[in-house]
Amino acid sequence: MTDGTATGTPYAEDVEVIRVSTGEYAIAQYPQVLMTLALGSCVGVALWDPGLRRGGLAHVMLPTPSDGGRTGSLMRFASEVIPEMAGALVQHTSGRRLVAKIAGGAAMFRGDSRLAGVGDRNLEEVRKQLLLLRIPILAEDTGGSHARTVELHLDTGVMVVRSYKFGIKEL
């Protein structure tokens, strides 16, 4: 197993990458890497525990259950998944150690104001939930009109953001 310090290739092939599907979340432990693909108006919320090198990544679709959906998982809502994920992470440690990084919340479609609003409302609810839990947002790459794929590296807490428009960014 590598120590994850390589810069050109972010991780060796034998590193286990855990994919987080749209509207779900996952918890992982270093050397695992968390990843979620193609965030548009959705927001990728990463919580990281530096001491334990553990973290969680959520792919938030909508702000709250009142924004639609009688069926399906509650984990697609910011107001549900963020407290749940934080709770799962602090079972083993103090909640005060958690830090957050967020990415996404774009307006993908030009020319439709109603569609454009979903990303902004997602970001607003994500920030509100993190504030309620007193988890600081250390970095973010949000808004704009482009899709993002994100990875969370659990040794450094670095969030890697990839897009067609801007290439690779590290938060």
Add this chain to the structure above:
Amino acid sequence: MRPEELSDLQLDAIRELGSVGVGHAATALSQILGHFVGISVPEARIVAVSDVPSMYGGAETLVAAVYTRILGDIEGGILFMMPRDAVLGLVDLLRSRPPGSTKTLGNEEEAIAVHAATLLISAYVAAMGRMADVNVLPSSPAFAYDMMGAVLEVVTSEIGMKADTAILVTARFMEEDAAVDAALFYLPDPDSLDVVLGKMGVA
């Protein structure tokens, strides 16, 4: 009714809507372009929106998409989507150039693709209105060119996950020596689907 509950007969009626719609769109396109363009509907089927990325090579596949809401007596949305290579092929076809001539999707190419997509969507909505005898209008089209997963999630979020399944109508653009497929996802509001099918006599 939700899309996944549709019978074969009902799905056939939806496909028929598509055939009538694209027939008119093809006539309109041929008039604008001054050369023959045909469009056929080889199939209509039900797909789970979450299965769509795997049909086109993954959530990060670069796609061109045009989204229009259906307004009026019934509600829903229609998403026109093509992977990058296919949309470049469509631009070639519409410009009557050999396949492979168009290399990038610039402003001019985007305008041509959006125009064709808008005609197709409008014709589909018009056919729905006529055959189901309802008042419907398409909203102005919104365009995106990015990762497929991100395009799809915006649309499903807007419908509020009422439409986690869609009706996929394949539209095949044809010229003398070229053909290219576009995906038209009809995302109906469940109540609206009942209305349309009822009026068409296949409820």
